[in-house]
Amino acid sequence: MEFAQRIDRQLRQTFEIERLDVVDDSAKHAGHSGAHPLGETHFRLVVVSLDFEGVGRVARQRLVYDALKAEMGERVHALQLSCRTPEEDAKLGV
């Protein structure tokens, strides 16, 4: 849980969060490059924040990767990211 908690904390510190899902998908990637015996290498995130309003998709993900630089440097190998504004989130409905 260590890295999941760190990701959660870090993103809440960086963005005005409306919704944040942090799902550990590491088991799906066991044995792939970047896998670690202790897991917590691959996460699926849904980040919903007004901070993404007017920001392009590439830029949004860069903001998230920037916020999680330390975690990415240590254990986390890849993130599956969905960065949405509250309005987009309501439309997507997942």
Added chain:
Amino acid sequence: MADQSVHDRIQQEISDNDVTVYMKGTPTFPQCGFSAAVVQVLNHLGVTYHGVNVLEDPGLREGIKEFSSWPTIPQLYVKGEFLGGCDIVREMFQTGELQDTLQQKGIEVQNAA
């Protein structure tokens, strides 16, 4: 830093091809689920694209990440511009934004609706 030749090669490739995907494996045999997803979307849209297998070239595999300051593969480039990775491509496809963006850039798209 990846050496300049890798950078030049990428720049050349994304200029020469309207749509380029840097991926793990080939369009016919993707070797990663995320790369497969991007290829699937492009195939569905009937878009002509150039697939580049980064697994064949460790220099390219690292170089492409530096080139775009983007930490993951696959990466989709349209008319020389980095459009996004797997999540962005999938989400844009879902909302129809991908189809619109491609058409605006003069790329032929089937099944656009």
